Amino acid sequence: MKFKLRTLLATAASVCVLASAQAQSPAPIKIGFMAELSGPQGVLGQDQYDGFMMVVERNGGKLGGTPVQVLREDSQLKPEVAVQLAQKLIEKEKVSIITGITFSNVMMAVHKPITDKEVFLIGSNGGPAPIAGAQCSPYQFIVSWQNDMQSEVVGKYAADKGYKRVVALAPNYQAGKDYIAGFKRFYKGELVDEVYTPLNQQDFSAELTQLAASKPDAVFVFYPGGLGVNFVRQYQQAGLMGKIPLLSTGTNDGSTLPAIKDAALGAISGSFWGPDFNNPASKKFVEDFEKKFNRIPSQYAAQSYDAALLLDSAIAKVKGNVANKKEFMAALKAADFSSVRGNFRFNNNNFPVQDMPVFEVAKDAKGRVSMKMVAIPLRNHQDAYHQLCALK
Known part of the structure; x- marks a missing residue:
């Protein structure tokens, strides 16, 4: 009887430990990555994706210490396709963040559908004038530049x-x-x-x-x-x-x-950046990129790498709780990361203030x-x- 009791107690303890571990293990943050990934312009989106995933893979599938699931979509340089993909990512996949966005006509098509849903848009290329001005949103953070x-x-x-x-x-x-x-x-x-x-x-x-x-x-x-x-x-x-x-x-x-x-x-x-930049973040990026892909990285890879570093820093600040949108927004605005370009900060419109060589x-x-x-x-x-x- 004592043996059975000890067995039952041990089993119950194991179940409790497993349940506790599962409760403490956060669900992955879903991130939609949308870019031009096919046709003559596909090299641009591929470089954006490669730069972004370098950080995710280096961190063992995590950003800010929290597991992430990156959902990759090809917008095909077609604004109407991009809008459908954005709706799918938001409504079906329940993403908290969408990043990438290569061309400005695509950005103009998806910007409002994404930000109106209070999904964070971390742009790593296209920076059209309207969203830097009167059509800006607190949910946009453009890591590249205004066009x-x-x-x-x-x-x-x-x-x-x-x-x-x-x-x-x-x-x-x-x-x-x-x-x-x-x-x-x-x-x-x-x-x-x-x-x-x-x-x-x-x-x-x-x-x-x-x-x-x-x-x-x-x-x-x-x-x-x-x-x-x-x-x-x-x-x-x-x-x-x-x-x-x-x-x-x-x-x-x-x-x-x-x-x-x-x-x-x-x-x-x-x-905004070149492969001969001499700051530590840029030198590491270039070295790691060349080792992995056997080619010199483009600015598209560099700015998307920065986008991943921004998310890495901001997600860590909120301990993975991106659902707290006010705190996550403040963490993104702080831009507390070492950019490949050296000096980096967001202006009031959440576009960068930076040196331009x-x-x-x-x-x-x-x-x-x-x-x-x-x-x-x-x-x-x-x-x-x-x-x-x-x-x-």
């Missing part, structure tokens, strides 16, 4: 170089318009022409013929992903590289240079085509729309 910032620094560089006549080209969608607007804001010379090409246009021979005829002092372009590969190759083949300086944003970087290679040498690009496409110490920082024309730079945002 204009990357071209504003190129406009300042062009002004500093004394270029008098410039032609600008970009795809005909929100980001293209933002980038050219940003360039014009800081460039003080004559903009001879601004050309908006269809978003899916791959052949730029007509535009390049017109460029050669107009003979500007420089050309400014924004062509991301596969568009940039095609444009720069065709620019070089037309004999314009080295003849008319090519200034760019989101065109020559780690996502496109493996395909463009030497054809881009000498081109100038504006960005320019880079030249050049060979690195290993003989690879990469980015070399040549100047920092804008320091502690704020976007042009933050005063239109009602957030404080």
